[in-house]
Amino acid sequence: MQAYSIFSITTFFPKKTLLPIDQYEIDLVKRCQNRDLKAMEEIVKKYETQVYNIAYGILGSLEDAQDITQDVFVSVWEKIGQFRFKSKFSTWLYRIAKNLSLNEKSRRTRRKTDAVEIDDSQAWVPVDHQSPEDDILAFEQQQILHRALEQLKESHRTILVLREMEELSYEDLSAVLGCSIGRVKSRLYEARMQLRKILKRENQ
Amino acid sequence: MNRKKVQRQLSAYLDRELNEEEKLAVERYLSGCQESAETFENLQRNSQLMSKLRQPTPSGIWEGVQSRIEEESKDSWKARFAILIREWFLRPIPVVSSAVLIAVFAFSLFVFNVDQDSLEDPLDFYLIAHSEQTAVFWFMGEDSSSQESSVDTNFVVSDDSQVYLDTYFGY
Numbered sequence: 329m330q331a332y333s334i335f336s337i338t339t340f341f342p343k344k345t346l347l348p349i350d351q352y353e354i355d356l357v358k359r360c361q362n363r364d365l366k367a368m369e370e371i372v373k374k375y376e377t378q379v380y381n382i383a384y385g386i387l388g389s390l391e392d393a394q395d396i397t398q399d400v401f402v403s404v405w406e407k408i409g410q411f412r413f414k415s416k417f418s419t420w421l422y423r424i425a426k427n428l429s430l431n432e433k434s435r436r437t438r439r440k441t442d443a444v445e446i447d448d449s450q451a452w453v454p455v456d457h458q459s460p461e462d463d464i465l466a467f468e469q470q471q472i473l474h475r476a477l478e479q480l481k482e483s484h485r486t487i488l489v490l491r492e493m494e495e496l497s498y499e500d501l502s503a504v505l506g507c508s509i510g511r512v513k514s515r516l517y518e519a520r521m522q523l524r525k526i527l528k529r530e531n532q
Numbered sequence: 533m534n535r536k537k538v539q540r541q542l543s544a545y546l547d548r549e550l551n552e553e554e555k556l557a558v559e560r561y562l563s564g565c566q567e568s569a570e571t572f573e574n575l576q577r578n579s580q581l582m583s584k585l586r587q588p589t590p591s592g593i594w595e596g597v598q599s600r601i602e603e604e605s606k607d608s609w610k611a612r613f614a615i616l617i618r619e620w621f622l623r624p625i626p627v628v629s630s631a632v633l634i635a636v637f638a639f640s641l642f643v644f645n646v647d648q649d650s651l652e653d654p655l656d657f658y659l660i661a662h663s664e665q666t667a668v669f670w671f672m673g674e675d676s677s678s679q680e681s682s683v684d685t686n687f688v689v690s691d692d693s694q695v696y697l698d699t700y701f702g703y
Contacts (some may be wrong), residue, residue: 369594377589384587395588401597473581492582517543520575
């Protein structure tokens, strides 16, 4: 009996495991593929914060992040026909957000308009409700953090933004960045240690 | 477990990505090594700081996306039309010759007026007028066979024409 179970059909044809994507999202994407603007609106409303923060983390500018967020969703609308449900829709979307943000970043660097200092006039919004003194302190910390992020390698900055700001799992990070989970672990370690080193220097 | 190995696992420990055995080994090491414990606290603080970078989304993202989608769909029609025009101009000879033929045809149909009295033989008028009318029916998409010709056939043809009709049409 045991021999039969060892050589059962599933030994040769293992069952495909279904991706943990909810059916409603699949329907939304399919409706978008059929050029349904209402479905696209739902997708934008669902993911705009994540996409906006990925762009903000990589570019360090709220204004540019807003433009890139719109570019990302316009690009999604144009390319959604190419999405074949082989990965999570969210990781596909984050990959577009990451790529467009990095393209914009390198375009700005090439044009030498990439100011390392963060624009102080930007309307930075404190997320937690704190006292004005705490807000100022938090704002200063954010400025230092942005400066430190600017000094990081592109791959380190990207992985930190996706992990710390978007809280992506290692599996999702591996899908978005197109590398193994082992590589995700080691890159994240290197990025964190590098950031620690820069922040230590900045705070001295 | 040596210090270097623990240091490399601190990041995964922070993300709760270690298995139970690895987790216990790291915790045991941290309780005995002040420097590694400080490094971990540092990583934890930076992680919290970064999570606070998250910003609320500004309003009007969807409205901006929607207007750009609509604009680009209009542009795509314009672009398609421009490509069509450009392709036409890449083949000027067939395009120009077709246009000239159509112009000549239209000119002969609607402008050229056949005057019955100006022709010596009524058969000439009949042939010209009849072919003109057939062409007009065809051009208007009407079936010429079902249409009654308005060309007057009550005329007397010359002897030469009669010979021609006898020879070619058997009249």
